[in-house]
Amino acid sequence: MGEEKTVCVLSFSGRKGGNCAAIGEEIRKYWSERAEVRVFDFSGLSIAPCGCCEYQCFHAREACPHSNDPERELCEAVAESGLTYFIVPNYCDYPCANFFMFNERSQCCFQGRPDLLEKYLAAPKKFIVVSNTNRDNFTAAFRYHMPESEEPEILFLSAKAFQKRSIDGGLMESAQAREALLSFLETD
Numbered sequence: 113m114g115e116e117k118t119v120c121v122l123s124f125s126g127r128k129g130g131n132c133a134a135i136g137e138e139i140r141k142y143w144s145e146r147a148e149v150r151v152f153d154f155s156g157l158s159i160a161p162c163g164c165c166e167y168q169c170f171h172a173r174e175a176c177p178h179s180n181d182p183e184r185e186l187c188e189a190v191a192e193s194g195l196t197y198f199i200v201p202n203y204c205d206y207p208c209a210n211f212f213m214f215n216e217r218s219q220c221c222f223q224g225r226p227d228l229l230e231k232y233l234a235a236p237k238k239f240i241v242v243s244n245t246n247r248d249n250f251t252a253a254f255r256y257h258m259p260e261s262e263e264p265e266i267l268f269l270s271a272k273a274f275q276k277r278s279i280d281g282g283l284m285e286s287a288q289a290r291e292a293l294l295s296f297l298e299t300d
Contacts, residue, residue: 117148117194118148118150118192118193119139119143119147119149119193119195119196119197120189120193120196120197121139121150121151121197123135123136123155124201124208125153125201125208126155126208126210127155127281130281131271131282134281135240135242135269136199137284138294139199142297147194150189152186152189154210157182158182159181159182159183159210159213160217162220164177169220170223183217183220187232190235192231193235195236195237196235196236196238198211198238198257199242200240200241201241201243201278202250205246206246206249207249207250211253212253215253233257233259237265238264238265239265239267240296241268242271242278243269244278247266250266251264251266267292267296269283269289274289
């Protein structure tokens with residue numbers, strides 16, 4: 113990871129204590145002695161989706177009626193990190209709603225701030241998807257977070273592949289699943 117000293121973990125699951133939280137904890141433990149680790153867990157965050165407004169952000173970014181929620185902090189944390197992991201559950205062949213809400217709201221954060229957008233796109237990112245199905249939709253969605261010339265690096269963890277049920281939250285109890293995650297982390 114070079115000279116960078118901060119690793120960010122964004123867990124987009126809205127469920128406390130599930131697979132995404134367990135994966136986030138494994139990442140935190142892995143990096144804790146080598147870097148500052150900041151974990152942002154959507155199950156404990158309150159971020160408003162775009163809408164229910166008069167599109168004030170199109171006129172002035174600061175006029176967004178939701179500008180006091182954590183969205184800006186998340187975007188800035190990713191832009192300043194040496195590495196960010198996005199942990200995204202799959203509920204219906206696409207990234208979950210929290211991921212799309214983060215995407216939508218980032219437009220307000222980056223509007224009129226091309227320097228921040230450039231830093232955000234250039235910041236190293238890796239993606240972990242808890243999914244038993246589609247890969248293509250995730251790859252396409254993650255490309256928006258990368259420079260145009262780069263493909264996202266993605267680990268797909270299928271609970272079925274490790275004889276687990278996603279809803280039970282025990283994916284990291286599988287030695288093989290933990291090994292796959294650690295192997296993915298060690299490529300940094």
